Amino acid sequence: MLLRFDWVERVVHWVNATLFGVLIFTGAALYLEPIGRLIGRRALVEDIHVYCGLALPVPLVIALSGSWGKALRADLHRFNRWTKEDRDWLRALLRAGPERRRSLGGIRVGKFNAGQKLNAAFIAGSGLVMLGTGVIMRWYHPWPLTWRTGATFVHDWLALAIGLVIIGHIWMALMDWDAMRSMFVGTISRTWAKRHAPAWLDGEDGPPAPER
Amino acid sequence: MLGLGAVGVVAGSRVQDGLDAALAPLQRLDPTGLSGLLPGNYFRIYTVTDGYPYESDTNYRLTVDGLVDHPTVYTMADLQAMPATRLVRTFQCVTGWRVDNVHWQGVALSVLLDKAGVQTAGKDLRFESFDGVYTESLTLAEAYRPDVIVAYSMLGGPVTQEHGGPVRLYVAPMYGYKSIKWMSRIQVVDRVEPGYWETVGNYAVEGWIGDSNGY
Numbered sequence: 098m099l100l101r102f103d104w105v106e107r108v109v110h111w112v113n114a115t116l117f118g119v120l121i122f123t124g125a126a127l128y129l130e131p132i133g134r135l136i137g138r139r140a141l142v143e144d145i146h147v148y149c150g151l152a153l154p155v156p157l158v159i160a161l162s163g164s165w166g167k168a169l170r171a172d173l174h175r176f177n178r179w180t181k182e183d184r185d186w187l188r189a190l191l192r193a194g195p196e197r198r199r200s201l202g203g204i205r206v207g208k209f210n211a212g213q214k215l216n217a218a219f220i221a222g223s224g225l226v227m228l229g230t231g232v233i234m235r236w237y238h239p240w241p242l243t244w245r246t247g248a249t250f251v252h253d254w255l256a257l258a259i260g261l262v263i264i265g266h267i268w269m270a271l272m273d274w275d276a277m278r279s280m281f282v283g284t285i286s287r288t289w290a291k292r293h294a295p296a297w298l299d300g301e302d303g304p305p306a307p308e309r
Numbered sequence: 310m311l312g313l314g315a316v317g318v319v320a321g322s323r324v325q326d327g328l329d330a331a332l333a334p335l336q337r338l339d340p341t342g343l344s345g346l347l348p349g350n351y352f353r354i355y356t357v358t359d360g361y362p363y364e365s366d367t368n369y370r371l372t373v374d375g376l377v378d379h380p381t382v383y384t385m386a387d388l389q390a391m392p393a394t395r396l397v398r399t400f401q402c403v404t405g406w407r408v409d410n411v412h413w414q415g416v417a418l419s420v421l422l423d424k425a426g427v428q429t430a431g432k433d434l435r436f437e438s439f440d441g442v443y444t445e446s447l448t449l450a451e452a453y454r455p456d457v458i459v460a461y462s463m464l465g466g467p468v469t470q471e472h473g474g475p476v477r478l479y480v481a482p483m484y485g486y487k488s489i490k491w492m493s494r495i496q497v498v499d500r501v502e503p504g505y506w507e508t509v510g511n512y513a514v515e516g517w518i519g520d521s522n523g524y
């Protein structure tokens with residue numbers, strides 16, 4: 098078996114997932130009147146939402162800031178590299194039917210495919226935007242009124258987009274039980290890696306996959 | 310991504326107006342009502358207690374007392390029998406969201422004050438909500454503005470429970486927190502006492518839209 102995610106990465110993932118879950122739930126209660134009516138205690142819900150939002154970057158920052166974050170840093174490095182294979186992969190994705198399967202199979206994907214890279218970039222960027230607009234909405238005094246209205250606009254629509262992307266993320270995980278299992282236990286089979294991440298297996302996109 | 314976010318903050322107010330205009334005809338055609346879940350310029354419902362207080366139209370009472378010559382208790386029917394003021398104005402929350410062209414109907418607050426006969430010692434007003442927590446305030450001069458009404462109708466129907474019905478205040482030129490919901494008492498006092506949001510949320514007592522609470 099190969100180690101896909103070490104314990105630091107798994108802890109960060111699940112802490113983030115929990116925070117996102119709480120943010121989505123409390124956000125829905127603040128935004129959708131029928132849910133808010135069921136829960137009540139708006140002031141408390143608002144506080145939970147704000148402080149979970151502020152806490153969102155903390156696990157990632159802690160994980161990156163020490164020697165324990167070596168694997169995570171290597172993976173971030175992979176996310177930040179946009180290769181010719183990634184472009185080919187996206188182009189292949191747009192093809193129809195068996196043609197798509199064939200051309201996707203021929204690409205030497207690294208540890209993360211282009212879709213995963215785009216997902217990571219989107220969540221990281223939109224997380225910062227949500228943080229910024231959330232701060233404007235919560236501590237609104239220094240900002241002009243039109244900015245507050247604009248921040249509300251961005252926060253609302255981006256929340257909807259993030260929700261859809263997270264549903265997509267969970268859907269993809271449920272479609273690949275081996276990959277999802279590795280986010281719980283860390284390891285994944287060599288066969289899976291050969292099929293989904295051959296360049297990772299052979300150490301072409303960073304340190305090669307460690308054996309466990 | 311960050312650049313887009315910043316552009317959205319600065320221009321979002323106008324973009325949302327455009328989107329609302331574009332989506333409105335589509336939403337009228339949507340039989341599922343799911344499009345109502347899309348973000349837009351809608352009311353966010355706030356309550357300062359755990360739920361929404363309830364009072365029926367028949368049991369509802371509004372007390373006007375304090376430094377007045379004729380303390381009075383109004384029923385819903387009393388209010389609806391008085392000359393009505395109609396307003397179509399934007400409802401602006403201090404946190405940023407707003408709803409344009411909201412139809413309001415009610416009795417001008419000045420009418421109730423004239424009937425009660427404010428004594429010379431009376432300088433300010435204190436409003437109470439029957440939720441038992443929410444209070445608000447206005448100076449007498451503000452209360453006499455023609456666009457300050459005791460509203461029993463908004464959005465083309467009775468003021469619903471979540472919007473502060475059966476009767477709420479609507480102070481058109483000020484941020485939403487001044488428009489107290491579930492209003493049950495108007496008390497004439499000799500000095501302004503900061504209301505709920507002014508104490509808890511540190512909002513300005515003089516909540517003029519665009520001219521207080523920062524910019």
